[in-house]
Amino acid sequence: MTGTKTRILDTALDLFNRHGERNVTTNHIAEALGISPGNLYYHFRNKTAIVAALFQRYRQQIWEWLPPPKGALTWQDKMHYLQGILESMWQGRFLHRDLPHFLHQDPELRAEYTQFVQDGMERGLQIYQGLRASGLIEASDEDLRALMVNTWVLAMSWPGLTHGLNPAAAENETLDRALLRQGIYQIVCLEAPYLRGEALNHLDAMKAEFRVGDTTVNLLFTASGSHVGEASNG
């Protein structure tokens, strides 16, 4: 039997992801778990402590998915990295929406988060450099940095954006997965111009694998096409 502390974190994460942290009270968490509020506060000083713990967990997971590159990197390595990032992002998708609020009030957590971003950027850069060393990518140092930042931003924001547009996805695992796949597709397109050698051979297959054609999923483009809402009435 897992400890109460981790069970609190599990259900909190689930509820936060599904309904948004703001709509989930500590009493909700306790109730969903079948424990008393007092018990919850025995394990966590306050709500911020729960969020902070979830952040630690999340960070841990990312580091596990993104080990520093050893030796030559293959395109398969890259795809593994990619999937790992988005998997983790997905797990903590509520964080990117609601963490800023806590960063605002908790300087300590903010420092940790800033460090996390910098470390993540550094690690990602190492990976990109590894791919470049393997001849799979061609880009200047500066371009690589810019690419890294854009990849990071995209990965961080994608779940939150899609979830904001379609909250129903939170309840629908299949829809969730489809949106996730589209996120991977976007990152692949982001990197595409820099790919070289064998990576180019796999590119089309990768695109095809992650491209989402389903109009029920595609929230970003209208199915019908080309008209744009009136710009200047109001």
Place this chain on the structure above:
Amino acid sequence: MTGTKTRILDTALDLFNRHGERNVTTNHIAEALGISPGNLYYHFRNKTAIVAALFQRYRQQIWEWLPPPKGALTWQDKMHYLQGILESMWQGRFLHRDLPHFLHQDPELRAEYTQFVQDGMERGLQIYQGLRASGLIEASDEDLRALMVNTWVLAMSWPGLTHGLNPAAAENETLDRALLRQGIYQIVCLEAPYLRGEALNHLDAMKAEFRVGDTTVNLLFTASGSHVGEASNG
């Protein structure tokens, strides 16, 4: 003398952007304005109505900055578009952080927002297509779509991300502007691989203009460099 209604929106926007909507109560807004809560609620049914009105305003502004392309587009047109987007995004930067919460509870607002995203995507695509028609960009339809989505996501998320990392920026106009410039830089880098012809001539100058080298501003990379936090202790 401007009307009370618009003054409410002005101060609400200011406070929301500076402190986050969640930390700003309706009473705060009234107090900052020097009016009574009752007066505020005479003009707006509830807090959601204020947020919704701010969203309308914001959308309006974006449409004004992004008129549909007429005839051949120049690189200057593109830069104007770019700056317009980020200027607007900046004005409503709190929205991208806090709107999801309201979208969650107000289906009507959500529908409007979804429409806005789709329209914006369509409009942006028209612009990119205009640039392609002018020979400034070379890309397949599919690549152009993916590029548009990535540009959108980046522009939407950039202010929120930087603001989350450095809340102090909200109080510091100079820092704010620097971060904004970096956002433009990132978008320029995003488009760079697809530029052709005259656009390529201007590219380096543009990059140089928007590149932010200042380490006090750069939150994303460590100044010192290359070490990464321990991955597997905790």
Place this chain on the structure above:
DNA sequence: GGATTTTTAGAGTAATTACTCTAGAGGTCA
């Protein structure tokens, strides 16, 4: 099996906050 510590229950509370209600001021038009 008693003592001690850890964990849990659950009622309760203080504080926040979105929002209401009534009364009145100020302007406008006849």
Place this chain on the structure above:
DNA sequence: TGACCTCTAGAGTAATTACTCTAAAAATCC
């Protein structure tokens, strides 16, 4: 001037919610 309408003040409230407190159950230790 008086009727009418728009706008404003400001005290007040109902509901939410993070969090506390006490006591008892459960586990642990000797």
